[in-house]
Amino acid sequence: MPPEFIVFVVADAMLAKGERPSLRKVREAIPTGGSPREVCKHLRAWRKKRGYDPKLEPTDMSKAMKAAGQALAMDLWKQAKKEATQAFAREREAAATMAADDKQDCEHLLGMVETLQAENAALVARARAAEDEAARVLARLAKVENQLDRFRAEEFWDRVMREVAEILTGRGAMTPAEILPETRTWTVRGAALHKEPLTAAMLKKKMDVRVSFGRSFEPCEQGRYARRTG
Known part of the structure; x- marks a missing residue:
């Protein structure tokens, strides 16, 4: 025009x-x-x-x-x-001045983008490292909790076996089925909490373990058990 x-x-x-x-x-x-x-x-x-x-x-x-x-x-x-x-x-x-300014602004923005990308990559790496560390901590915690549960269970059954030994001391040789009604109510409840309900079969299993190690009990005739002496 x-x-x-x-x-x-x-x-x-x-x-x-x-x-x-x-x-x-x-x-x-x-x-x-x-x-x-x-x-x-x-x-x-x-x-x-x-x-x-x-x-x-x-x-x-x-x-x-x-x-x-x-x-x-x-x-x-x-x-x-x-x-x-x-x-x-x-x-x-x-126009040349404007183009130079635009180029400088573009380079500045590109630099900012590269910096942000680098910072984002570093944050992602740290987040992954934190996730890995959290997973390791959770695994160790789960292991410790399992060990504690096992220790608590062992301690509980040790108390049960001592209770059974006291029952046998006063009654003589008895079968697990005969011993079971003589145990305390809290003992039955405690076994359920440890996910091993106290039955005659479970009681026999726990007593046999101690018999195998020569501890607490001796097997007798007709499936009875007596308290081990000495």
Whole structure:
């Protein structure tokens, strides 16, 4: 889209040459062309400012007037071209400065993104390490809890076996089925809490373990057990 002053210069030059500055001729004379609508708008402004009326256009001009008009048009054209060149140079310099600023901003943003990515990767690595450590701690805790449960169970059954030994001391040899009703209520409940319900079969199993190690009990006839002496 040509600026208004370009249309003015072209129209003045054509008029100085004795040519009629019509819309078609003006558009053809402009190096960059331009839309008919914009050129027509500027040309109407030129006619109004110059007071130009095609009907009053002189049919004959002296050579001196034509030469002066051509010289004036050429000077105006050169001035317009110089101003356009300077304007273009300024715009190009501003565009270059803006492009350099944009590039610097882009590099800065890229640096920030890389830094954030590195920090995120470090956080992810630390989070994974923390998860692994938590898993190891939980595994050790579970192991300790299992050991505690086993110790508690062993301690509980040791108390049960001592209780059975006391029962046998007063009653003599008895079968596990005969011993079971003689045990205390809390003993039965405690066995259930340790996930090993106190039955005759369970009582026999625990007593046989001690018999195998030569502790607490001695096997007798008809599935009875007596308290081991000595």
